[in-house]
Amino acid sequence: MNPELLISTRTRKTPFSSRVAACGAKAYTVYNHMLLPAVFLSLEEDYWHLCEAVQVWDVSCQRQIEITGKDSQKLVQLMTPRDLSQAEYGQCFYAPLCDENGGMINDPIIIKHSEDHWWLSIADTDVMLWAMGLATGFSLDVQVSEVEIWPLAVQGPKAEELITRVFGEEIRKIRFFHSRKMNYDGNEFLVARSGWSKQGGFEIYVNDAELGVQLWDELFSKGVDLNVRAGCPNLIERVESGLLSFGGDMGYDNTPFECGLDQYVSLEADIESLSIDALRTRPVKTRL
Known part of the structure; x- marks a missing residue:
């Protein structure tokens, strides 16, 4: 008998969980304490459909993770060795987050809404x-919270x-x-050309569960003739595309250099980053 994953407050559902189940999700994983579908038809069939439709x-x-307040940019820059000084409003930055020893903490997409309003996806x-x-240790004037945003990705x-x-x-x-920001039925959703595949697509940052x-x-x-289906990040496609998964392919004991993220580390920039000094001197191991 296959073991079951019991759904509780530790494994949060999403506004779309009923739709995902109705579309025939066969397996889930838990990601940020929340359900993430992992397979619908099969790993291989899901892969080919993603690449073709x-x-x-x-x-x-x-x-x-929303960071607001007059020191918000200072905090975000402290968390990453990538120079964010030239970030534009609405721009999405892939950036490693690193600790004081240069070890990876996460690899989010950073979105700048304004000088004092940032999201870390x-x-x-x-x-x-x-x-x-x-924020507490450096006495920064910021507010840090997890906001009720539920991204939908449209990929392929x-x-x-x-x-x-x-x-x-x-x-x-x-x-x-x-x-x-795009209008949807009287509401505004942030829409980005991004996503965790190399097949092209968009991510819609849904801020209203019912409208989502x-x-x-x-x-x-509207996608019947396009053969639209429910899907999920696909193991075959992301390995084929060279997309590393934090917690799977890389972890706290790896540096950005070992993960092939050299271009996202601004070694020559004059920035206040928690990890930059360590990364300038830390020996580089073989890449993953």
């Missing part, structure tokens, strides 16, 4: 607690056509790793 992913587990570690500890070669049918032609103007479920249903109703 379009999928809608419930990636609500990609939690948003995190991988699977408790970044909020670390950020709160740094037909993703742009599908999402255009919902949000309109303006969506095509969004550049890679940039975002724009409506959006899920609309994506499916």
